[in-house]
Amino acid sequence: AQTVTQSQPEMSVQEAETVTLSCTYDTSESDYYLFWYKQPPSRQMILVIRQEAYKQQNATENRFSVNFQKAAKSFSLKISDSQLGDAAMYFCAYRSEGGATNKLIFGTGTLLAVQP
Amino acid sequence: KAGVTQTPRYLIKTRGQQVTLSCSPISGHRSVSWYQQTPGQGLQFLFEYFSETQRNKGNFPGRFSGRQFSNSRSEMNVSTLELGDSALYLCASSLFLDRGRTEAFFGQGTRLTVV
Numbered sequence: 001a002q003t004v005t006q007s008q009p010e011m012s013v014q015e016a017e018t019v020t021l022s023c024t025y026d027t028s029e030s031d032y033y034l035f036w037y038k039q040p041p042s043r044q045m046i047l048v049i050r051q052e053a054y055k056q057q058n059a060t061e062n063r064f065s066v067n068f069q070k071a072a073k074s075f076s077l078k079i080s081d082s083q084l085g086d087a088a089m090y091f092c093a094y095r096s097e098g099g100a101t102n103k104l105i106f107g108t109g110t111l112l113a114v115q116p
Numbered sequence: 117k118a119g120v121t122q123t124p125r126y127l128i129k130t131r132g133q134q135v136t137l138s139c140s141p142i143s144g145h146r147s148v149s150w151y152q153q154t155p156g157q158g159l160q161f162l163f164e165y166f167s168e169t170q171r172n173k174g175n176f177p178g179r180f181s182g183r184q185f186s187n188s189r190s191e192m193n194v195s196t197l198e199l200g201d202s203a204l205y206l207c208a209s210s211l212f213l214d215r216g217r218t219e220a221f222f223g224q225g226t227r228l229t230v231v
Contacts, residue, residue, distance in 0.1 A: 037222075042224065043204060043206075043224050043225045043227075044222055044223065044224045044225070045206065045208075045222035046222075047219055047220070047221075050219070091159065100171060100172075101164065101171060101172045102147055102149055102164060102208075102210050102218065102220060103149065103161050103164060103172055103174075104149075104151075104159075104161065104208075104220060105161070106151075106158060106159035107158075108158045109158065109159075
């Protein structure tokens, strides 16, 4: 079975600074997708960034980028130029490729605080 | 384009009662998944439906059930409620089932409190 681990329950960053959230996962599959979701106090999960395992190039979405290390099964999220609106719970998630399912396996989350 | 709509937003029930939660996916989406979120267990997959058929089920007791209608709207039901069922229940809709970059869009959830 696949598992996702986020070892940082809480993180804090100053506004305009950079922060990196860690995520490791365990799987025996070779094809899969990895995601970072953001959950603000409004509770709605919002997709931040996605990475296909077959792609070596790290995904980037504006101020958000990932460091995907497939061999190490590591998938960290870097937030540059942090903004107050980035404060939220961040979840790392895994989805299998194939198997006729959209099931997401989530980590326990990292609560990010942004200090003005 | 309307997002995923979950109703009700908040619910208080008594132990032993049953409850039904509703999820209306984004128009055109045929895949609906349900998750339970608690402080202790985090986000756990309940089940998913595609074209009115349950395709996958998580490790939850039989008190948790669901269904999907022909218009892709989905309901989940919890019978004989227990205090431990208090949680945020999230619904996610996707256009396809397991097709590459298909993205899951989440609703705002239903906060269920069992007293």
